[in-house]
Amino acid sequence: xxxxxxxxxxxxxxxxxxxxxxxxxxxxxxxxxxxxxxxxxxxxxxxxxxxxxxxxxxxxxxxxxxxxxxxxxxxxxxxxxxxxxxxxxxxxxxxxxxxxxxxxxxxxxxxxxxxxxxxxxxxxxxxxxxxxxxxxxxxxxxxxxxxxxxxxxxxxxxxxxxxxxxxxxxxxxxxxxxxxxxxxxxxxxxxxxxxxxxxxxxxxxxxxxxxxxxxxxxxxxxxxxxxxxxxxxxxxxxxxxxxxxxxxxxxxxxxxxxxxxxxxxxxxxxxxxxxxxxxxxxxxxxxxxxxxxxxxxxxxxxxxxxxxxxxxxxxxxxxxxxxxxxxxxxxxxxxxxxxxxxxxxxxxxxxxxxxxxxxxxxxxxxxxxxxxxxxxxxxxxxxxxxxxxxxxxxxxxxxxxxxxxxxxxxxxxxxxxxxxxxxxxxxxxxxxxxxxxxxxxxxxxxxxx
Numbered sequence: 325x326x327x328x329x330x331x332x333x334x335x336x337x338x339x340x341x342x343x344x345x346x347x348x349x350x351x352x353x354x355x356x357x358x359x360x361x362x363x364x365x366x367x368x369x370x371x372x373x374x375x376x377x378x379x380x381x382x383x384x385x386x387x388x389x390x391x392x393x394x395x396x397x398x399x400x401x402x403x404x405x406x407x408x409x410x411x412x413x414x415x416x417x418x419x420x421x422x423x424x425x426x427x428x429x430x431x432x433x434x435x436x437x438x439x440x441x442x443x444x445x446x447x448x449x450x451x452x453x454x455x456x457x458x459x460x461x462x463x464x465x466x467x468x469x470x471x472x473x474x475x476x477x478x479x480x481x482x483x484x485x486x487x488x489x490x491x492x493x494x495x496x497x498x499x500x501x502x503x504x505x506x507x508x509x510x511x512x513x514x515x516x517x518x519x520x521x522x523x524x525x526x527x528x529x530x531x532x533x534x535x536x537x538x539x540x541x542x543x544x545x546x547x548x549x550x551x552x553x554x555x556x557x558x559x560x561x562x563x564x565x566x567x568x569x570x571x572x573x574x575x576x577x578x579x580x581x582x583x584x585x586x587x588x589x590x591x592x593x594x595x596x597x598x599x600x601x602x603x604x605x606x607x608x609x610x611x612x613x614x615x616x617x618x619x620x621x622x623x624x625x626x627x628x629x630x631x632x633x634x635x636x637x638x639x640x641x642x643x644x645x646x647x648x649x650x651x652x653x654x655x656x657x658x659x660x661x662x663x664x665x666x667x668x669x670x671x672x673x674x675x676x677x678x679x680x681x682x683x684x685x686x687x688x689x690x691x692x693x694x695x696x697x698x699x700x701x702x703x704x705x706x707x708x709x710x711x712x713x714x715x716x717x718x719x720x721x722x723x724x725x726x727x728x729x730x731x732x733x734x735x736x737x738x739x740x741x742x743x744x745x746x747x748x749x750x751x752x753x754x755x756x757x758x759x760x761x762x763x764x765x766x767x768x769x770x771x772x773x
Contacts (some may be wrong), residue, residue, distance in 0.1 A: 348384065353367055354424070355380050368554055368585040373408070379405050400423035403615050409584060410611035415568060415593035417448075421539045424457065424503040424511040428536065430560055431544035433517035436572035438468060438546050440598060441477030443606040444628075449481055454509040459484040459499035461532060462516040472514055473717055479603050492516065492528055496536045521556065524561045533564055540567045542595065545582065547571045550631040553582040554589045561590045564766040571609070583614065653748050655712040659704045662697060662729075670737040703740050715741060 335357065362372045377739040385400045408556050419425040421611045427444070427485050429437045441458055448454040458476050460483075462468035469486055476483035503511040515532060518525045533541060557569060560571050569586055574597045587594060594609040704712065706729030711718055718726070718741065727734045 351380055351383050351398070354383075358402065362584070365584065366582070366711055367376070368589055371585045371588045374588070375405060378408075378450065385625060406584070406618060407611045408446075409585045410614060411593050412611055414607065414608045414610045415595055417540055417595060418567070419448075419452075419510060419539065421456070424500070425506045425540070426536050426538040427510060427512045427540045427542060428533060428538040429512065429514050429542055429544055430564060430566075431517055432556060433465060433547075435517065435544045435546045436598060437517060437544045438462070438471050438514050439475065439601070440572060440596075441472060441512050441607065442479055443598065443603055444596070445476065445481045445510075445512055446479035446603050447606055448510055449479065455507065455510040455511045456481045456512065457484055457499065457503045457506075458482070458512045458514065459495060460486055460514045461495045461535065462514060463488040463490065463492060463495075464516045468514075475603065493531050493535045496532050498534050511536075530563060535690070541565060542568050542570050543592070544570045544572060545586070547574045547582045547597075554585045557586050557590045557592070561592060565592070566592045567591050570594070570596045570598065570606075570681055574599055575761050576759055611661035612630055640661060652725035654703055654707075655707065655715055655744060658744055659712075699730070699732060699736065703727075703732060703737055707729040715744060 325470040334550060358379065359372055359376050362375065363369070367375075379398075379401055382405070417427070429441050431437050438460070445456045445458050448455050452547070458472060458481060465488075469488065473483045484495075484502055486495040486499075494517065499511060499513065502508075512530070513536065515529055528631040541564055542556050543560050543564075545557055547553060550670050553571075557566075569590065570759050571583055571586070571594055574583065583594065583597075586592075592750045594611075596606050597609045599605050599607055703726060707718070707725045711722065711726075718737075724732050727737045730737075
């Protein structure tokens with residue numbers, strides 16, 4: 325999402341090389357570039373003006389000391405101001421209330437409220453060990469109630485039954501009563517959205533809010549709407565006492581302006597971000613980490629959390645022991661590593677979080693990269709267990725059989741075997757190397773890189 329912004333800010337660093345000190349002229353030139361980068365990213369104009377003024381004031385006359393270049397000094401200031409702009413640190417959900425703590429989800433239709441309700445329920449159940457009840461008070465959108473019921477079943481939480489013939493306030497009150505009587509810790513109420521803000525919608529959601537008195541009123545907004553997302557959040561904030569924002573589709577191809585503007589315009593913290601359509605595709609929003617990713621510094625903390633959550637530790641340890649004992653890396657291991665990376669969101673997601681690797685992730689995004697990975701899996705699945713353990717056995721006849729089984733050409737089988745040989749050589753050299761060097765070495769050795 326922030327690729328263009330990242331490349332523009334990187335060019336700012338380059339233009340300041342060779343200057344011994346930051347002065348009015350070179351700061352003005354740099355700030356012109358930063359302003360253009362932010363406007364292109366669809367950041368709200370008042371936010372851009374304030375941001376540029378603050379960065380300029382802090383950077384002007386700053387001594388370039390130690391090993392810092394003027395460009396690095398400016399990026400340091402921009403990093404600090406980006407963090408301030410987005411809220412300094414993660415603002416967690418406030419569930420400190422007499423159970424059940426009620427969370428009300430608000431927003432326009434299509435923003436992803438229902439999906440986010442399911443994701444949030446899963447997160448609260450698994451990370452905070454909460455007993456969660458969800459309910460749909462959306463009686464207008466066809467199948468909204470069924471969608472939430474399916475999501476609840478998928479994430480293994482209870483869904484309170486509701487019906488389109490009921491009034492939203494009735495549904496919410498009945499669900500609250502059920503949650504109290506059955507000792508639920510959290511009740512999440514999914515409300516109806518519209519294609520645009522209207523009086524009827526606002527009056528209805530105000531009634532629901534007044535009836536259930538939620539501890540958290542979260543505005544769910546599509547990050548791909550850009551400045552429209554910020555304006556919508558502002559309108560909702562004037563009607564409801566919002567406590568936070570959830571930005572969905574932050575892994576999309578939008579320019580990212582909403583993430584940089586919404587806190588400043590609404591005064592409400594971004595509490596979570598949606599990253600993908602899977603039920604575990606929700607993360608707490610950390611302004612410092614996002615600021616680092618925008619500036620190409622990576623997001624190693626999020627990467628570590630992602631690894632801890634998704635990687636099969638047993639499989640990783642088995643591979644480590646195998647490599648240590650001198651046994652060679654085979655195609656079964658290769659397939660296992662590809663599956664692990666897919667669980668973590670693919671190589672693009674991985675690279676995006678490593679310092680200095682954000683630009684590389686652009687080459688690995690989109691359906692083509694995903695198709696290439698699936699093709700590799702198909703080819704390996706067409707091999708016999710013996711062929712996976714001993715790829716050197718795969719000659720012309722076997723290649724033809726494998727290609728036919730996977731529905732690909734013999735050339736693609738040859739390409740995979742060549743990629744695998746390169747990776748096998750690297751795996752022998754990886755002992756003692758850090759993850760950053762390893763990822764750089766892997767460039768060109770996996771499909772989509």
